[in-house]
Amino acid sequence: MKSIILNCILACIILLGSCKENIAYKEKLQDPELFQSSMKKLTDVIVYDIFSPPVASRVYMYPTIASYSIMQKAHPEKYNSLQGQINDFTDIPDPTDEDVDMNLAAIHAFLTIGKELIFSENRIEEFQNKIYSDLQETGLPENILEASTRYGDEVAKHILAWANTDMYKQTRTYPKYTILEEPQYWKPTPPDYMDGIEPSWNKIRTLVLDSAGQFPPKPPLPYDLTEGSPFHKQLMQVYEEGTGIDANKKDIASFWDCNPYVSHHQGHAMFATKKISPGGHWIGITAIASRKANSNFDETINAYTNVTTALYDGFISCWDEKWRSLLVRPETVINEHIDEQWVPLLQTPPFPEYTSGHSVISRSAAITLTRLYGDNFAFADTTELEYGLPVRSFKSFLHASEEAAISRLYGGIHYIMAIEEGIKQGEKVGLHISKNLVTLKK
Template identity: 30%
Template sequence: MIKKTALVLLLSSSLIYAQQITPGNYQARNETELVEFEFVLPPKAYDFNTSDLLVKWHVIMFDLLEQSTGYTPNVAGRSLAYVNLAAYESMLPGHPEYQSLSGQIQEYKRPEDYDVGEEYFNDATAVNNAIFSMVDKMFATAPYVWMEKVWAFKDSVNGVLESQLDLVTYQKSKNYGLAIADLIYDYSKTDGGHQSYIRSYDMNYLLPACEACFEIHRQADVENTGPLHPQWINNRTFVAENNTDFGIKPKVTFSKYPESPFYKMANEVYEESKTVNPGNKKYVIANFWDDAAGFTYTAPGHSFALLTMVMRNRTISLAEATEIYARLGIAVNDAIICSWKGKYKHNLIRPVAYINRYIDSAWEPKLLTPPFPEFPSGHSVQSAAMAEVLTATVGDNQEITDYSKFWVGEPRKFNSFWEAADEVSISRLYGGIHYRDALDQGQDMGRLVGKNVLEHLKFRAD
């Protein structure tokens, strides 16, 4: 419930405009709605030949992530990565200062036929149609009413761009974007995660049985009978150097004895939970970064939302924006794979199971415990990878106002991507679903993933 006067930002196909509302006069609309508190963003006219095009497409995809069945964090991160890879590759003919990622990311070879040159080419038209085609393919379970928005936005942008171009340039660019989408989609089919939205839980996977081993918390996950994506560990990373868990393992050895370091680490979660109560800051933080599949953008989507909120206020060239979004997608996708390698390698018990067994049988965490092993924290890994990449490409000391969770409370404000990532990480302790070791070492893993993306991929031509 909105408890105070708020600002609803209504996103149309061409601009954002503001309307002051109160709880009494608020009504839902057909347009995507975002709610802000205590500050006003000025109206903005969108220029689809710039980064604005990616901003608008991501706002649409955030809705799809919320509304589409099977879009777990793993599936969401993978989908956003491939969509943005296609966007980047589709703009290349118009920008010889950039180069393809062919031969740089694993198993991706771009045929020479795609090197069509700058003549009669418009990057925005190619990008618009490449993103549309990828979204149409990747979000197969999206409700029809939401896919209507996808088609309508694509058509509206095409209409604007077609009016600005000669027929040959428009048609060539449109066809090129669609061809790149087909190329990238075919590439995506071979990574191990194709159509993974169809079945999230593996009912045939046998969880290891031991005192220290993860077990599914049935009160939270009565809808499934297996763990989430246990085979994700075999998915192909984009960067070869990220096909690893980096040798990161729990620093605290399992023990059930009260004087042991592990017991004390679990007891920290237990005692911390007593300070997390409705209305206080820790409670708000825990829920703000919950990012559970089915009603949020998911954690990878939330990372993309941070970038999108910055890009909404900082218009840059379309080419530069596709590079930044592509880097982020690659980093987040690889981060999830790395974290899953750690999770199903160590199969560490979750706090709820340990605390119920050895400390307090009636205790419940503030957040639902997800159905996969504890170490490392996936939120910590992917948000650290996000912060590493975006700090290098967008900048440090970047003011961010995150209004993506208006139903939780006021928007959260950060002075850098790392400040946001640190809050993402500690939120999992507040929520009662991770030990501190999983957070700290999860961030270490995410940093390494991000560094590899920055060091091993060359987007700019020599």
């Protein structure tokens, strides 16, 4: 009799232990930090591989769309399909295996597509393997892992097939920008005199915008160095800001620099500093906001889906204008006509001046985040801490976007017209996306 009782007790202990393990892996798969860490890993690899700002927005977008599409299948009562809302998008296949865990499938699809879009695949591969190993240690059954990753692969294949029709691969073979000699046109800037980045980016398929040129800003002021002309006044504003800049403005400019590749020259030696792109900074703000709002797993993915869409279409809209107006950077004009020794606080990026990319994409992303989290969502922006910069606090997403925009004047790399018109352009892009991309069901 005693042995029967002991056996029963032992069986109960084993059963309870098994239940705890099952609960452990299920809880881990419900934790939004699983997706947050995956997005952070993608950001780290984007920084490591030095993707330009527009290309980085593409790397963020496709994996996130895949994860959202899986969440939409998991919660059809909560989320709308992207079919009919995003250009040329068709719904992903339904899962056919009852063992599929949709959260795990979303992570797998995200990382699988991420690997396809970057160079350092091994860095994501190692991260991916570590996630699955940790889940197995907490009790994830092999059949669920296999079914979920298999479905994630199926979704990744579907999304990558769609990605292959966006003109990205074709534009890799297009000719570089040919420099125009007239003084009003953009020229490569020191210290590296790099070729212009992505002069054909307006050929890339948009997501929600009808076309790259749907929201063109008004043309820039005519190039005119006559003292007192509107253009000359804006040029001198950049020069004077850069010459007598105070500590606070320096801090603002540095915080929003977000230059993926800053070169440093010492004699004959050169080294580079890698940092997040402008879009990467707003990805960081999305992480902060979704955590502060206690967004769950699928809500976190929904937030990133809206923001990555705003960033992606924002860059296409901005780059369409940059390579149409081809306006010369302030540094070039100041060095040639005013002060050959003048150097802007920030390194001038290698593409035309008008409009300001920071202004466009920051406004577009801020409008998207405001729609999700509200007008007065105060937050402490810790995104730049890992790059040695202090925390800055903002009253709202729009407040942050305004500071991001004006930082380009303080940094000496944009005329005020590029900033002001960039904000207007980003506003139009953001409002259009907010109206026409409806992910949440009412």
